[in-house]
Every structure is written in C-alpha cells, then in structure tokens.
Amino acid sequence: MQLMPDSPLRRVALEVEAHVAAEGWDQPPRLFALVSTADLIAREPALADQLSAEPDSITPVEQELSSERELEDLLTEIEWPDAVAGCAAVVERIMLPPDAEESLPEDPDELLAAVAAHPDRREVRLVAAVTRDGRAHSTVRAREPADAELLEGPDLVPGLIEHLRRTLA
Template sequence: MTSPEPAAAAFSQADLGNALAQCLAYTAELPWGSQPTLFGLVPTGVLAEQAPGLVDPDDDSALSPVVQETDTAELEQLLTTVSWPAAVVGCALVSEITLLPPDAEADLDAALEPLLADPVAADEAARQAAHAHPGRQTARLAAGVLRNGKRVALLALREGDGQSGDLQTHPNLAPNVLDALAQTFHG
C-alpha cells in the first residue's frame, strides 16, 4: 500500500528549520572543504512507511532529510537539472561559505577592479581575497524550501576562534540560494 501524495501545505517553517538543523548535524561530520550536500525533504511518516529501517521509531520530526548522491561539484548545474518526485515536499542545500566584515568591501573592490572584463578571473580573485582576509569567518549555510513556499536559511559558524557554533538566521540570508532551490520545484 502506498501513501497518498503528501500535502506540502501541512508543513510549517518550524518543521523546515528542524530539518535544516538535521542537515547541518549530518554535514558537521564531514570535513571542512567538502562539496555542497543536497537533501530531499520527505515527510517522516512517508519515509517510515516506505523504508521503515531508515527511520528511528522514536523520531517525531515532521520531515526527514534524505541525502542526494550527486556527481557534480558545479552547484548551478546541479540545481538547474534536479527534479523531485511527489513524495519530496522540500529540499535543502548545505554549503560552506566565507563571511567577511563590512569593512572588507574595499579590499574586494581592489582585487576585482582590474579583472572586471573577465568574470571568471574576477570571481577567482574575489574568492582568493576573501580567503586571505584576516577578518574572515568560515560557516556552513543550510538553505531550504518547501513546495508550499516556506523558506529558511540557517548559518552555523565554524567553531573555534571564539565562535560558539550556534545556529543563526536572518530574513535576508541567502535569497539567491533559496530562489534557486525553489526553482527545482517549478522547472
């Protein structure tokens, strides 16, 4: 017996946030410098019915992240080609990012200005300048969307250097990543 198609509207932003925290917990076991990790978000009840061995009987979470095996490190290509079956009510992506203090903008502009005619070289120069900046912080960004339009992005700063590793969010965090993830349901 198969379950009826899950109603994505039944899931809240809090359910999505909890699933993202699970995604970050999974990726915390990976070494820093790992490729981005893509997850399908499936209702835990559906997963428990279809693959009972994958779900802890005490798991009361609404959504369960399912790691997607990918063969590309090119994030844009991956997000433009992925498609989801009906049982997947959302998706999430965890990637590493470098955060810079507001005063770093002048340093980045100086690195980019001579290379603006070559977008690839400018992008690489910006990446190198960001990694060399003394005020940089490394973090894992977890961004997720549901078919019903709910969106959340969480940031986990790399522990050490006085950082606690606490999860942070902001309404304007990673809008482009969230848009790209949402497009995987409309493409």
C-alpha cells in the same frame, strides 16, 4: 531560549546541520530531498523504528552529487518528483564584512585570491531548506570560534533559498 517558532521544516534544517557538522569542516556541498516521514513509512514500513513518529515530521534523504560542478550550477538542472516535499542544501563559504566588497577586484582569479587573503574573512557553513509550499528555514555557523553560535531564520541565505525553490517549481 528558543527564538524561532518550531516547525517540522525548522527541525529538519537543524537535523541536517547537526548531521553535517558531526563530520567536521572542509566538506563538499551536500543536497537532501525532504520527504514526508509518514509517506516514507507508508512506502517502507521497515523504516518505522528508525524515523520520527511525529505526524508532520520531515525526513532528509541525502542525494549523491557530482564533485565536478558547483552546487548552484547543478541546481539549475534538478527537478524533484512529486513525492519530494522539499529540499535542503549545505555549503561552506567564505564571508566578508559588507564594507570589504568595495575594494574587491572584478577579475575572478584576483577576487578569489583577495577573498582568501582578507584578514576579516570568516568561513561559514550555510544550510537552506525549502518546501513546495514556499516555506524556508536556514542556518549559518561560523568555523571560528569552535563553539560559534548557530544562527537561524527563514531567510539568512536568500540566494541559496531561491536556487532551491526553483528546483521545486
């Protein structure tokens, strides 16, 4: 049963998540420009057979990223051209339960060690997709169990969504 209203943005966020998930875990951050499929086909007619024929569809185009810097830092310098309707990012993170935050050290090195050793930590893959008109869709999938349910909604990863929105301003 589908609980989220379907939209081109939702479909492209799910497509990006499935694409990255097919390559397994322990991946670096990934960034995608989101372009109107109709505009892409108009510029590159040879791609018509490979892309969706739905009128409002969005096509993700993966961007090459430097592995030297954190994604959030790179996003502060990105400005997309007008032809880009939106963008999507994929990151893997460790999440802790909310009550664990109270006991975490403030020193960055100690914090990393504490999070890595925490018995209730969960590794997750986060996907956020946004468009110039302000819409957003996000997904969260836990690494364990192997068949973990994909959670989705418009604002599951608000920090990442906000970073992406700033690249479109």
